[in-house]
C-alpha cells in the first residue's frame with residue numbers, strides 16, 4: 001500500500017475510528033477524520049490534532065461530503081445499544097443516507113470504500129457460530145432495529161453500487177470489540193463492568209448471564225481492517241472480523257471482578273428486548289483470504305483495558 005494514500009475515516013472520533021486514525025498515521029498515511037461528535041469525542045483525537053497528516057471535518061455523513069480520498073472507511077454510526085436507542089432515527093439515517101453519500105463520493109473519487117458492518121446483521125442468530133452465508137434473524141420493528149436494519153440496508157446498497165457501478169467496495173462484519181478509550185458511559189459490557197468493579201459496585205448482569213459474546217481486542221481489529229483494505233479488489237466480503245473465544249456474560253463479569261481484585265458481587269436485571277442469546281464469529285474466511293487471526297487473549301486485553309480506566313479520571 002502506498003503511504004501517501006489519503007484515508008477518509010468517518011466516525012473517526014469514535015472508539016474504533018480514533019484508534020484507526022492513530023494506526024494509519026503511524027503507518028505514514030494521511031488521514032481525514034470526519035465526525036459529528038454525537039458519540040465520538042474530541043478527547044479521543046486530541047493528540048492527533050497537531051499532526052500535519054491529520055485533518056478534522058466536523059459534520060454528519062447525512063450531509064453531502066466534499067473532500068478527496070483514495071480510501072474511505074465508514075465507521076460513522078452510534079454503536080452502543082444504550083445510545084442508539086436514544087437516537088434511533090438519526091442512527092438509521094446515518095447508516096442509510098451516510099452509506100449512499102459515501103458511495104457517491106467513492107465513485108467520484110474512484111476510491112476504495114470499506115463499510116464497517118456488524119455482527120448485528122445476524123440479529124439473534126439461530127446457528128451457534130455465524131458464518132457469512134447466514135442471512136440472520138433480525139426483528140425489523142424492535143428497539144435494536146434502527147441499528148441492525150440500518151447496517152443491513154447499508155450492506156445492501158454497497159452491493160448494488162458494486163454490481164451497477166463497479167464501485168470498489170469491502171464489507172467487514174465487526175463483532176464485539178473492546179479496549180482502551182471505550183466510552184465509560186456507553187452502557188456496554190466491558191466498560192460498564194470494569195467501571196463497576198473498580199468502584200466495588202455490584203456488576204449489573206442482564207438476564208441470567210448465560211448469553212454469550214466474543215470480545216475482540218482493538219489492536220487485532222485494526223490489523224483485520226487494514227488487511228481487508230489492502231486485499232485484492234476481488235475480495236469484497238462480507239467478511240467476519242472478531243475473536244471466536246466465546247464467553248458468557250457471567251464469565252466476563254467474573255473475570256473482570258478477578259482481574260480488578262474487586263469486592264463487587266453480581267446483581268441480576270431483566271434482559272433487554274431482542275438481546276442476542278449467543279454470538280460467535282466463524283472467521284475461516286478472514287483466515288483464508290486475509291491471513292488474519294486475532295492474537296490477544298481475553299485476559300491480556302481486559303488487563304490493558306483495566307489499566308486504561310485506572311489511569312483515567314472516572315465519572316462518579
Ligand code: UDP
Nearest residue numbers: 081187188189192204205206211213249275
Ligand atoms: N450486558 C449486561 N450488563 C451490562 C451491559 C451489558 O449484562 O451492564 C450484557 C447485554 O445484555 C448483552 C451483552 O452484555 O447480552 C453485551 O452487551 P453490549 O451492550 O456490550 O453489546 P451488544 O453485543 O449487545 O451489542
